[in-house]
Amino acid sequence: MSETKRISGRELQNAEEPIDRAIAEALIEATPEWWNSIMLEISHVEHPASGYRHRLWSPDGHKDRVETTEALLAQMRKLAALFEEAGHPWRKATYKVTIEPNRDYVYVVEFDYYEAGH
Secondary structure, eight states: OOOOOOHHHHHHHHHHHHHHHHHHHHHHHHSSSTEEEEEEEOOOEOOSSSSSEEEOOOOOOOOOOOOOOOOHHHHHHHHHHHHTTTTEEEEEEEEEEEEOTTSSSEEEEEEEEOOOOO
16 A cells, blocks of 8 residues: 655645646547537546546537547546545546637636545
């Protein structure tokens, strides 16, 4: 079992930021050109085995299937490991990436954390 590293909130944010950006960029790469936004939800699953599942969808109602890339999976694993190692595991992480007409983007990330002592 790995040792929990206690780091400050600012240190965690600084380590998280490049991972968030990489996730947003991987989502844009996977998004059809006619989509204006994409959502990613990553959930921690405890049963039958501990791990993570994810889903991608269009908040605008598009029904096209979006494939998860290896780059996206790698960044999701890095994100989960960072928070677990820092002692701040989350139950769910939700990303919304909005793509501007010039292909610039804005992203928002929300976390749902476990209660203390989980």
